[in-house]
Amino acid sequence: MTVARPAGGPAVMARRAEPRGSVDDFPTPPWAVRALTEWLVGSGVEPGGLCCREPAAGRGHMARALAEAFSDVHQIDIHDYGTGNLDTVADYLDEPFWPFVDWTITNPPFRLAEQFIHHALSTSEAGVAMLVRTQFLEGVGRHGRLFSRHPPTAVLQFAERVPMVRGRLDPQATTATSYCWLVWDRCARGPTRLVWLPPCRKRLEREEDWT
Numbered sequence: 001m002t003v004a005r006p007a008g009g010p011a012v013m014a015r016r017a018e019p020r021g022s023v024d025d026f027p028t029p030p031w032a033v034r035a036l037t038e039w040l041v042g043s044g045v046e047p048g049g050l051c052c053r054e055p056a057a058g059r060g061h062m063a064r065a066l067a068e069a070f071s072d073v074h075q076i077d078i079h080d081y082g083t084g085n086l087d088t089v090a091d092y093l094d095e096p097f098w099p100f101v102d103w104t105i106t107n108p109p110f111r112l113a114e115q116f117i118h119h120a121l122s123t124s125e126a127g128v129a130m131l132v133r134t135q136f137l138e139g140v141g142r143h144g145r146l147f148s149r150h151p152p153t154a155v156l157q158f159a160e161r162v163p164m165v166r167g168r169l170d171p172q173a174t175t176a177t178s179y180c181w182l183v184w185d186r187c188a189r190g191p192t193r194l195v196w197l198p199p200c201r202k203r204l205e206r207e208e209d210w211t
Contacts, residue, residue, distance in 0.1 A: 024056075024109040024110050024111070024112075025058060025079075025081075025166055025167050026107070026110075026164040026165065026166055026167075027058055027059060027061045027062075027164065027167075027168065027169050028061055028062045028107045028131060028162075028164060029061075029162060029163070029164070029169060029201075029205065029209065030061055030062070030064065030065035030204075030205070030206070030209045031065075031200070031201050031204035031205035031206075031209065032131065032158070032162045032179070032201075033062050033065035033066060033105075034065055034068070034200075034204040035156075035158070035181075035197050035200050035204060036105070036129055036131075036156065036181050036183075037065070037066065037068070037069040037070075038200075038204075039156055039181075039183075039195070039197065040069070040129075040183075041069070043154075043185070043188075044187075045126075045127070045185065045187075047069040047070040047071070047103075048069070048070075048071055049071050050070050050071060050072075050102040050103060050126065051070070051071070051072040051073075051074065051101045051102050051103075052066050052070040052072065052073045052074070052101060052102065052103045052104070052105055053073075053074045053076065053098070053101040053103070053104045053105075053106075053120075053123075053124070054066060054073055054074070054075050054076065054104075054105060054106050055076045055077075055092035055104065055106050055108075055116065055119075055120070056076075056077060056092065056106045056107060056108055056109060056116070057075035057076060057077045057085065057086060057106075058077055058081060059081045059083045059085060060075060060083060060085030060086075061169060061209075062105070062106065062107060063075045063085065066105060070102075070103070074087050074088070074101065075087050075088075076088045076089075076090055076092055077089065078090065078091045078092070092116065092119065093112065093115055093116070093119055098119075098123045099123075100123055100124065100125050101123065101124055101125070102124070102125055102126040102127070103124055103126050103127050103128065103129065104120035104123065104124040104127075104128045104129075105128070105129040105130075106120075106130060106131070107130075107131040107164075108130055108131075108132070110133075113130065113132050113136060114142060114145065114146055116130065117130055117146060117150075117182070118146070118150075121150060121184060124184075124186075125186070126185070126186055126187070127153075127183065127184055127185045127186055127187075128182075128183070128184040129181055129182065129183045129184075130181070130182045131162075131179060131180075131181055132179065132180065132181075132182055133177055133178065133179055133180075134157065134178040134179060134180045135178070136182075137155065137180075150184065151191070151192045152182045152183055152184050152192055153183050153184055153185040153188040153192065153193065154181075154182075154183045154185070154188075154192065154193040154194075154195050155180055155181075155182060155183075155192060155193070155194050155195065156180055156181035156182075156183060156195050156196075156197050157178075157180040157194065157195065157196050157197065158178070158179055158180060158197050159196050159197060159198050159199050160199045160200075160201060161174070161175050161176075161177070161178065161179075162175065162179045163175040164177075164179075169209070169210055170210075171205075171210045181197075
């Protein structure tokens with residue numbers, strides 16, 4: 001992994017690579033999750049009354065933001081961080097027969113993102129949303145295995161950067177990595193839409209997110 005350390009916090013570079021066996025612990029700022037749920041609601045999805053699975057829940061930062069919109073959020077992770085938020089400690093990919101949920105939403109492990117997407121698509125009735133590096137859209141092999149067969153409904157590209165650092169949330173962190181949400185909405189029709197999420201951090205973040 002290559003890390004830049006500018007003033008104000010470490011920045012995770014676009015060429016970051018996680019070693020095999022790593023738990024890939026890079027918590028998602030809650031404001032970036034609210035940007036997704038806000039877009040879902042604006043697109044006609046009504047999360048109230050729906051069940052969402054977060055299969056790489058970590059300490060629960062994303063799940064807490066999802067619970068502001070979804071009625072039920074089931075948290076899974078391969079590692080128990082001791083914070084008491086997990087419903088199930090398990091390897092998401094090792095269990096082929098998870099009960100169906102309405103939506104699966106997560107920031108998947110860096111090197112397992114494609115497998116997480118395939119697994120989520122097979123166990124989600126209404127939709128899937130995955131936070132990935134924008135660079136994930138590239139690749140001839142990935143196009144053949146995933147995007148040509150299961151094109152997303154929308155690519156939600158953040159206009160501003162979403163800083164994520166190992167093991168913690170840091171409001172002062174910066175990043176050289178660009179992120180986007182990939183959304184598969186089973187109720188939507190038509191070709192993949194490219195949507196820019198306008199700058200929204202200042203409006204969506206809350207002081208308690210960082211405590």
